[in-house]
Amino acid sequence: MGFDLPGLLAGRRGQGYELHARYLNPQLPRMLHAIGFDKVYERAEGAYLWDRDGNRYADFLAGFGVFGVGRGNPVVRQALHSVLDAELADMVQFDCALLPGLLAEKLLANADGLDRAYFCNSGTEAVEAALKFARYATGRKRILYCDHAFHGLTTGSLSVNGSQEFRRGFDPLLPDAVIPFGDLDALEKELRNGDVAGLIVEPVQGKGVHVVPPGFLAAASALLHDHGALLICDEVQTGIGRTGRFFAYQHDDVEPDIVTVAKALSGGFVPVGAALAKNWIFEKVYSSMDRVLVHDSTFGSNAAAMAAGLAALSVIEDEQLVSNAEQTGKLLRDVLQGMVEEYELLAEVRGQGLIIGMEFGKPRSLKLRTGWNMLQAARRGLFAQMVVVALFQNHRVLTQVSGDFMDVIKLLPPLTIGEAEVHLFRDAFAEVMRDAHKGSGLMWDFGRTLVRQAVTR
Numbered sequence: 001m002g003f004d005l006p007g008l009l010a011g012r013r014g015q016g017y018e019l020h021a022r023y024l025n026p027q028l029p030r031m032l033h034a035i036g037f038d039k040v041y042e043r044a045e046g047a048y049l050w051d052r053d054g055n056r057y058a059d060f061l062a063g064f065g066v067f068g069v070g071r072g073n074p075v076v077r078q079a080l081h082s083v084l085d086a087e088l089a090d091m092v093q094f095d096c097a098l099l100p101g102l103l104a105e106k107l108l109a110n111a112d113g114l115d116r117a118y119f120c121n122s123g124t125e126a127v128e129a130a131l132k133f134a135r136y137a138t139g140r141k142r143i144l145y146c147d148h149a150f151h152g153l154t155t156g157s158l159s160v161n162g163s164q165e166f167r168r169g170f171d172p173l174l175p176d177a178v179i180p181f182g183d184l185d186a187l188e189k190e191l192r193n194g195d196v197a198g199l200i201v202e203p204v205q206g207k208g209v210h211v212v213p214p215g216f217l218a219a220a221s222a223l224l225h226d227h228g229a230l231l232i233c234d235e236v237q238t239g240i241g242r243t244g245r246f247f248a249y250q251h252d253d254v255e256p257d258i259v260t261v262a263k264a265l266s267g268g269f270v271p272v273g274a275a276l277a278k279n280w281i282f283e284k285v286y287s288s289m290d291r292v293l294v295h296d297s298t299f300g301s302n303a304a305a306m307a308a309g310l311a312a313l314s315v316i317e318d319e320q321l322v323s324n325a326e327q328t329g330k331l332l333r334d335v336l337q338g339m340v341e342e343y344e345l346l347a348e349v350r351g352q353g354l355i356i357g358m359e360f361g362k363p364r365s366l367k368l369r370t371g372w373n374m375l376q377a378a379r380r381g382l383f384a385q386m387v388v389v390a391l392f393q394n395h396r397v398l399t400q401v402s403g404d405f406m407d408v409i410k411l412l413p414p415l416t417i418g419e420a421e422v423h424l425f426r427d428a429f430a431e432v433m434r435d436a437h438k439g440s441g442l443m444w445d446f447g448r449t450l451v452r453q454a455v456t457r
């Protein structure tokens with residue numbers, strides 16, 4: 001007998017929802033049933049998924065940004081086969097393996113002013129490293145973060161989370177302080193206390209898709225440095241080409257002190273994270289041989305993750321995905337922008353490269369205002385949820401609402417998409433908007449179901 005993965009997958013086909021309901025977070029299958037997202041996917045390639053009935057879905061979510069190089073990328077798959085076949089002496093722990101060195105070299109070549117890399121296994125771990133490095137290097141305790149920020153959900157990262165719905169009930173957190181996104185005056189005021197280690201900021205906030213005002217990062221960096229504090233750019237979502245630059249901070253004239261990456265560096269296969277920092281910060285944290293393991297992670301530099309990362313970066317370079325993200329992102333934003341005039345429920349389109357937010361807002365006409373007000377009264381964000389569900393149910397396009405209590409949907413497709421996917425999305429979204437602007441029909445019936453669920457939960 002022995003272990004037979006294909007046999008296991010075939011024998012238990014379709015039982016995922018049942019097993020999750022029984023053994024894992026029970027709210028996930030409940031939520032997916034409620035919004036009709038309860039599909040059984042059997043295959044994935046590039047920007048598409050296929051369910052067990054052979055239906056194709058366009059993936060404008062990319063696993064929350066993991067699939068920068070597309071799903072099942074053949075170069076990354078080959079690298080993983082090769083690294084297994086190489087039978088490397090992996091995770092010896094007391095050696096200096098080649099692959100982490102090569103990945104650090106490659107990443108840092110794309111990050112002017114940063115000198116060293118620390119590898120871990122997820123975005124939140126990269127943030128934890130950044131927070132600890134900033135505190136130790138400056139000898140200060142307080143980290144500043146922005147309203148609506150999202151940096152992960154472990155306790156340190158949660159301490160710099162800008163949304164109450166994540167924080168509530170997990171106190172006490174670290175003594176950090178929030179400032180409005182992009183507000184230099186608020187930053188300066190906090191810095192005057194003299195106890196700030198650094199500011200952590202997403203150059204494009206994932207929640208709500210807000211792009212940092214031009215010049216903010218450079219001005220913030222100068223202010224922080226004047227007060228002996230550091231600039232940490234969290235590029236877990238925006239890094240590795242997403243915004244049309246290798247790192248999103250490169251849209252501004254700034255060299256952050258610490259940068260975090262994860263998600264797309266995985267090539268879509270092996271969890272990985274990294275904190276990149278200036279040399280002097282590493283010199284302080286790892287100041288003596290005694291302190292060699294003062295911040296470390298057992299799986300941090302494992303060969304599979306490093307090989308996948310190297311392969312992903314090679315695909316990004318060879319297929320020029322950074323400039324594709326810039327160009328295709330602009331095309332998609334322009335197309336959607338053109339719809340703002342046409343559809344009164346669509347208030348704004350914003351973003352950078354291939355992270356795009358579409359915000360809905362109060363309609364002018366009375367016919368639509370009644371339905372809109374009903375949804376708003378029950379819970380903010382339900383209209384955006386209605387759009388996400390309609391895109392999925394009627395057009396097989398996978399997207400997400402960009403955070404709780406926000407009428408914003410977020411597009412985060414693989415960086416490999418081209419005109420075909422832009423047109424596919426445009427057509428689907430236009431039809432959903434046409435339906436929504438009728439003010440009645442199936443879409444609004446579903447809206448009423450969401451309202452009932454919101455008031456009874």
Ligand SMILES: Cc1ncc(COP(=O)(O)O)c(C=O)c1O
Binds near residue numbers: 124125152153
């Ligand atoms: C900006 C940012 N930082 C950190 C994280 C946390 O990453 P992970 O889920 O890998 O812990 C995320 C995840 O969405 C993120 O978007």
